[in-house]
Amino acid sequence: MADVTLSFEDGTIRVAGGTDLDLPVDRDPRSKTGRAPAVRYAALVAALDDRDVDYDDRVLAAPALDVSSAYELREYQRTALGAWRANDDQGCLELPTGSGKTVIGIEAIEELGTGALVVVPTIDLLEQWRRELETEFAVPIGQLGGGEQRVEALTVATYDSAYLRAEDIGDRFGLVVFDEVHHLGGAGYRDIARLLAAPARLGLTATFERPDGAHEVIEELCGPLVHRITPDELAGDHLAAYDIKRLDVALSDEERAEYDEHRETFTNYLAQSNLDMRSGSDYRKLVMRSGNDPAAREALLANQRAREVMMNADAKVATLADLLDRHREDRIIVFTAHNDLVYRLSERFLLPAITHQTGANERREILEKFRNGSYSRVVTANVLDEGVDVPDANVAIVLSGSGSEREFTQRLGRVLRPTEDGGRALLYEVVTEATAEERVAERRH
Numbered sequence: 001m002a003d004v005t006l007s008f009e010d011g012t013i014r015v016a017g018g019t020d021l022d023l024p025v026d027r028d029p030r031s032k033t034g035r036a037p038a039v040r041y042a043a044l045v046a047a048l049d050d051r052d053v054d055y056d057d058r059v060l061a062a063p064a065l066d067v068s069s070a071y072e073l074r075e076y077q078r079t080a081l082g083a084w085r086a087n088d089d090q091g092c093l094e095l096p097t098g099s100g101k102t103v104i105g106i107e108a109i110e111e112l113g114t115g116a117l118v119v120v121p122t123i124d125l126l127e128q129w130r131r132e133l134e135t136e137f138a139v140p141i142g143q144l145g146g147g148e149q150r151v152e153a154l155t156v157a158t159y160d161s162a163y164l165r166a167e168d169i170g171d172r173f174g175l176v177v178f179d180e181v182h183h184l185g186g187a188g189y190r191d192i193a194r195l196l197a198a199p200a201r202l203g204l205t206a207t208f209e210r211p212d213g214a215h216e217v218i219e220e221l222c223g224p225l226v227h228r229i230t231p232d233e234l235a236g237d238h239l240a241a242y243d244i245k246r247l248d249v250a251l252s253d254e255e256r257a258e259y260d261e262h263r264e265t266f267t268n269y270l271a272q273s274n275l276d277m278r279s280g281s282d283y284r285k286l287v288m289r290s291g292n293d294p295a296a297r298e299a300l301l302a303n304q305r306a307r308e309v310m311m312n313a314d315a316k317v318a319t320l321a322d323l324l325d326r327h328r329e330d331r332i333i334v335f336t337a338h339n340d341l342v343y344r345l346s347e348r349f350l351l352p353a354i355t356h357q358t359g360a361n362e363r364r365e366i367l368e369k370f371r372n373g374s375y376s377r378v379v380t381a382n383v384l385d386e387g388v389d390v391p392d393a394n395v396a397i398v399l400s401g402s403g404s405e406r407e408f409t410q411r412l413g414r415v416l417r418p419t420e421d422g423g424r425a426l427l428y429e430v431v432t433e434a435t436a437e438e439r440v441a442e443r444r445h
Contacts, residue, residue, distance in 0.1 A: 003054045004053055005055065006041075006057050006059050007058045008059045010167045011170050013038055013040060014035055014046065016032075018055075021049075021051060021403050023069075025044070042090075042199035060171055060197060061172055062115035062174040062198075064114060065139065066113060067109065067137040073104070074238060076234065076238065077107075079092075079227070081104050081111075083227035085111070087224070090199075090202075090222070091222070091223030092204070092222055093227050094225060094229065095206065097412075097413020098238060098239055099229065099403065101179070101205075102179075102204075105177045105202060106136055109177070112174065112175050114174030115175070116154050116175040117157060117162070117173040117175070117176045118156045118176075119156075119157050119158070119176065119178050120157070121159050121183045122161070125180070126143065126157075129156045129179070130156050132379050135155060140154075142155030142156070143156055145157055145158035145160065149161070159183055163192050164195055170195045170196045174199065176193075176202070177204065178390065181222060182215070185214030185215060193221035203223070206406070206410055207405060207409050208225045208228070224225065227436030229302055233243055242424060242426065244425070244426075244429065245426065245428050245429070246428075246431055247431070248433040250432070251309070251310070251313050253312070255314065256310050260308035261312060262303070262309070263302070263303075266302045270299070310437050311338065315432070316400075316430050324377065327395050327426075330376070330394050331394055331395065332396070333396050334379040335381075335382075335396065335399065335411050336379065336380070336381050337381060337401050339355045339357065342380065342397065345399075351377055352366045352375050352377075353378070354367075354380040355381050370393075371392075393414055395427075395428070396426070401440075411427070
């Protein structure tokens with residue numbers, strides 16, 4: 001009889017026996033069993049193997065998956081996958097948008113030949129992955145999300161659906177692929193990785209680090225960043241060569257007066273409150289204080305109004321008019337930070353608009369017309385940053401955004417797919433001078 005028995009139970013690993021072993025489990029003296037989150041399964045097996053313990057492993061019910069793909073990996077894709085395999089099939093890969101992260105995931109599924117779960121942040125990505133897997137592999141594809149709840153040996157799930165089902169299906173897969181793995185750092189989504197027993201874990205992203213430091217949690221749950229490729233490394237060969245141009249614009253006299261007034265209210269409060277806003281914690285303190293401190297609330301609102309002035313400056317609209325005229329023959333995506341400006345620009349320049357308020361069918365129709373050439377330009381607020389199959393464009397115009405490196409990298413990635421004529425991609429940043437937006441632009445680089 002085996003000294004130790006491992007089994008899966010509601011997102012945990014139950015360990016019977018082995019009470020004299022120093023295993024990474026919590027012991028229940030009454031039942032004389034140990035229990036650990038399912039994520040520790042691989043570590044438990046490794047610990048038992050190291051101690052040469054005889055054990056009965058009943059954890060995984062993952063079927064073998066005999067599939068093959070027609071894809072031939074490019075050299076940089078093969079190198080990235082090799083780095084992951086060399087790390088015991090655990091870890092994250094950072095590659096630019098448009099470089100074929102999905103292809104690497106498909107190859108990992110083929111090479112491991114075990115039941116696999118692909119977790120994605122959006123319905124658009126859910127549908128894209130399902131189509132790719134159906135095209136490449138002659139097996140049923142399960143789907144969790146988008147109105148379906150069907151589990152197969154190869155299944156695609158949204159983060160939300162995976163969160164709800166993980167403790168029930170955590171023993172069904174030997175491999176989990178987290179697309180846009182930076183989402184795994186979110187407080188709720190972390191439980192997906194904790195409740196899955198899959199020993200093989202692959203994270204895919206264009207930007208691994210998170211400003212809140214949660215990438216350290218991702219490393220614990222999925223594995224470390226084992227390979228990184230920057231856009232510059234692929235530009236000109238596998239991605240379009242590109243240029244980034246910053247255009248500084250000035251506030252009008254009226255806008256400057258309004259901006260300065262709001263900023264003064266904001267900075268005066270910070271000075272008397274010993275907050276320097278150099279970290280997210282200071283901003284959170286201000287938000288918390290605003291609940292019962294009228295001065296803090298006034299400062300918070302003043303900061304928001306100042307941001308609206310600098311991000312929606314009339315000079316930005318005039319600059320956009322010039323750029324649209326200059327690039328009449330190009331395919332253009334205009335990015336802003338706020339829906340109000342999207343609709344203002346849509347009406348002014350007759351641009352198709354996509355925001356979080358745009359219905360799925362309308363968004364799909366706009367993108368299809370952009371793809372087939374009926375539309376040559378579109379304006380959006382954040383929605384097209386990630387998780388959407390955006391047709392090829394060669395010019396991006398960032399009128400406003402955050403200081404996030406991730407956001408900037410994703411927007412750049414939207415214009416990096418190579419074109420038939422081998423032309424260079426362009427990204428314009430339109431920045432209001434002598435405002436906080438200058439620091440925001442510097443921070444995201």
